[in-house]
Amino acid sequence: MEATILNSASPLLTIAIPTWQRASFLEITLEQLRLELHRLPAVRQSLVEIVVSDNASEDNTAAVVAREDAAGLKIRYICNAENIGSDANIAQCFNVAAGHYVQILGDDDLFVDGALERLLDALERDEWGVVCMRPYGFEHDFRREYPGGKGNDRAYDHVDAFLPAIGPLLTLISSCVINKRLLPGADAMNFRGGNLVQVHLALRAALAARVNLVMNRYLIACKRNNSGGYDFSQVFVTNLGAILDGYRRDGLGAQAIERYEQRMMFAYYPFYLFRQRLANAGDVRATARRFSERLGDRGLYRWWLAPILVWPRPLALVWGGLATLIGRAVSGDLRRGIAFAWNRARR
Known part of the structure; x- marks a missing residue:
């Protein structure tokens, strides 16, 4: 109605x-x-x-x-x-x-x-x-x-x-x-x-x-x-990658897709992988498999993201925290992260 x-x-x-x-x-x-x-x-x-x-x-x-x-x-x-x-x-x-x-x-x-x-x-x-x-x-x-x-x-x-x-x-x-x-x-x-x-x-x-x-x-x-109610790596790695590839025939260039995924790997994915390891939630092996299938041939995946997924949890958390901080700073979102931390501290 x-x-x-x-x-x-x-x-x-x-x-x-x-x-x-x-x-x-x-x-x-x-x-x-x-x-x-x-x-x-x-x-x-x-x-x-x-x-x-x-x-x-x-x-x-x-x-x-x-x-x-x-x-x-x-x-x-x-x-x-x-x-x-x-x-x-x-x-x-x-x-x-x-x-x-x-x-x-x-x-x-x-x-x-x-x-x-x-x-x-x-x-x-x-x-x-x-x-x-x-x-x-x-x-x-x-x-x-x-x-x-x-x-x-x-x-x-x-x-x-x-x-x-x-x-x-x-x-x-x-x-x-x-x-x-x-x-x-x-x-x-x-x-x-x-x-x-x-x-x-x-x-x-x-x-x-x-x-x-x-x-x-x-x-x-x-x-x-x-x-929530969805698997992060399924939606934002596998499904998203398939959509991007599907628009190549409409003029979306391979270089644009690669640059887009480079930014996602550097400044977006680290936080969500860090959060998954921190909460000890979900199937980390399945997450690693999806990332590897889509991005495993990229150097940025191997040395920037893979450690968060495959290293022992204490080391993965240290690396994931640093990768998140650096990625957000370089991408221009450091102010947002500082504001979030400051508001958390004031509560």
Whole structure:
């Protein structure tokens, strides 16, 4: 069923939120969206469509949506008759969106203060394929835990440079704003099955575009450690690698894929492998096998990642901690890590 439908024939931006059984998080996300929209003049508020796609929640999700709608946040509410799975719910968000651009926003992720206005400014400035917004993680108070700092927007006129620049943000649904007009007739339901529906959509739009944009200021606050139910190495190594290879025929160069995976190995994977060894969780042998199958012929894998997986646990933790620190510093995310450590220490 659908509740209030935004009165706009063709909004500039659709913010579509897939959700299931997380009314408490959704309430905070919608409240912040309402505050962000109400900071804008009425004429700019009409540029934005808000969609909530509820995967047959049995909590008070519908009541949360109704309260925010009554408070002035016009919401297009879709409640599925049954749980169709997370991939299909994400795909549905994209398919039903009326906007020129579509952002699929996690139900526990938030626009920081002023971020929506910055995004609209960027979308009105040029015709982008993908606009990638920089996120940071928070645990309790996204304002107090904001890392600070500034960052300039940077445009990329070739996807082979854009892809390595955004690195892991390609996989984060809340970071990527996708130009739907560049994907006429695309049915996102065709991309179900690998927990990475959004990667297909972002790659297709980026490849079809004249130019793509990275917004380097922290604009999206993501609730830490609040998702799961999948095997990290299966999704973000095996499945992601297969998707990248599948777009070679559409113009994604081998060098771009290699540079992208180099960045993932250097600055992204070490933390997750370190965390797996620290928690002594999961099947480390299976993780090592997946990494080796995809990346085993790379020198960076052998001397940078493999020690975290195959060394005795005490040595692996020391190496993993150092690799995480160095990788994040070189990739420009050291400020985010320091802010996280500082906020932890203050608690």
